[in-house]
Amino acid sequence: MTRQLIPFILLSISLIGANATGTASTSNTPNDYLNLVGVTPYSNTQTSFSDASGKKYPSFIAMAHAAGANTVRLGYWVGEDQTEFYAQAEEARKLNMQIVCTIHLNVEEEKDFASMLTATERQSQWAYDDLRRRSVKPVLLLLGNEINTGHGQINRWASWKTTEGDFMTNLAASLKAGAKGLRKAGYKGDIGVHCDRSWAAMFTGLIEKGYTDYQVAAISLYPKWGDMKTTVEQKAELMHGLATEQKKKILIIETGAPYIGKGKHKTQDFDPEHVEEISPRGQAQFLEKVCQLVLDIPEGRGLGVITWGSDLTTGIHEWDHVTWNRAQVTKERVALPSLYVFGKYAKPVNSTRFQGK
Template identity: 20%
Template sequence: MTEAGATLRGRTAGLRSGARRPRLRLLLAISAVVVVAVAAVAAAATGHPPASPELRIRGADISFTLQEEAINQLLTDNGTQAPVERILSDHGANFVRLRLWVNPQPGTSDLGSALTLARRAHDAGLQLLLDLHYSDSWADGTAQHPPAAWQGFSKHELVSTVESYTRETVAAFGRQGTPVDIVQIGNEITRGMLWPYGQIYRPDGEDWAGISELVNAGARGARNATPDHQPLIMIHSDTGGDRDASINFFDQLQRQGVGFDMIGLTYYPFWNGSLADLDRTLRALAYRYNKDIIVAETAYPWTLSSSGGVRSVVRSAEALPDAAEYPPTPQGQANFYAALNRLLREVPDGRGAGYFIWEPGWLPGVGADAHTGNAHSNLTLFDWQGHGLPALDAFRPTGTSGSARAAGG
């Protein structure tokens, strides 16, 4: 999700040894088998749909953190000040997602910033999903601009560069002792990546060959970066509420021989539809591809107000398909995440791996870029004074709090 992209459109733990990548794969596989067996027994006894006991991946994208801290935006949880990764970990999170641009303005999703946040997350006991945009700024369904340094490359040069850049980048995290657990090859690439070569929909028709070569190149680079700790490869679509578009996208990639381990979906209810729409997509993909699925980006408002002189992206309850059940209030936000957690645990065969809440600490004051402000500050898990909201308990394995928490506490 991007601030700039949203303006244009209107509009997803402890395994720390060098061998933990095979262990993570084994853990995910064993967990899926176990939770299905347990859920089947429970379903037979109650007549309710089977549900996994808990989500295996519970995380947040915290890429704006250093920019927030640079302007002294501090966060508190029940009155205690702490870094965002510590607060998330204390509430049950086990992953962070970090955005990475190729040659951006210093301090804005560059490699140094991502490495710093990865080290902090690792120290807090969190694992890492790396979100590679393959651009110098926001890449999403509205724009997939190649980095300036890659402009004019031939097809061979571009494919080779994607592979080497991915390999060198993932290796950098391994060298500092914070190896990447999941690599996202491109951001919201439903319409392609690194346009025009990897663009799918063109005036003269569809072209799936370019994006397929690029994704495979990125996957090769990621898998060869740290041989003792191979990350899982995730492909990210922005079609969480659209079952047919999701099936078409992943079907086409499979026909082209693209290999990947996990499916990532963007799901913002104010753009992607109701929880029922998401449920239809998740179930269809689980049956069709037999792969774990992550909601790689999601958010929900705790207020409809705006702050920082920027109009919030969600200003009306009418934009929320399930607003009657989950109103845009601190408690309504918490209840929405509890419902999302339950929905993912009910995905067939335990394939609903988990979700990432997008930028829960992005408070007013830091813009999306030099030209665009923050229209998403009402989607955070902290109020505008940095006080934690009840929805922080979304990171607990079952998405529910063990005790009552006061809003703004």
């Protein structure tokens, strides 16, 4: 173990106490728990993770489970090799962890909007049929990723560049077609919609345009992102009306804060006033704050919190300044204190809830 890790290990032990051995905390009452609390592992090719005490784990999913996470978020890409997806899903199943699955459709090459809607329904049905054949039973399915941006494929067809009509009408039609495919395949569980901003108006706009078959409003919640002048507390509060008036469950499907700076631009996309401390302790404090904000959503409609880039130890994109330094492990793959926050909030998984619908 390198000398550079010693200060971090001492800090980790002081922060997580009994969790230093990888044992999750269980001090909360049932009303303090969240249904979905977990991670988004980027890859299962990285092995040999360890906690601060030196205990080894064969994968990040295994270590996250030991730390108290009850959920893994995975991406299913239609038309691509699913080997890694199914390997991660099988590991989650063996650990009795819940799976939240985002289905990424492959509809960009369709010749017109009508053809895209047909392909969306067909691919959604096929994807769930494939999941069921492989005995993967997600507790939540999402159609597309970040539907308000250009990253989700399904929403690109809704833009004015490719389709006549307004964005929200076309987006609602696209999501409706996808949901129809899932229901045709026999899926009876919750469907989620992911917007990477806390834009409640976008979720209500879908309802106004005729798309009602979604039960979960999923948002990304980062310091500064979205409206740069609002705090994460203000962003979360914007979703309260959606919970009380539209009766939607609210899921923070992406969140995280940096545990280390990066020299000249140490906070990168994070405002200093919105992150109390750029350190392992500050990262853990931020995640606790987000979990508490979800618990505070009215009528018990706060569904859970999932981190993104949870196991990234190096940058993977040209914009990697927002990836590796918000991971929940160091570059040496040692668990950071934020990983043990899960054990304080994760509701124990029973066999019925794990099986999905």
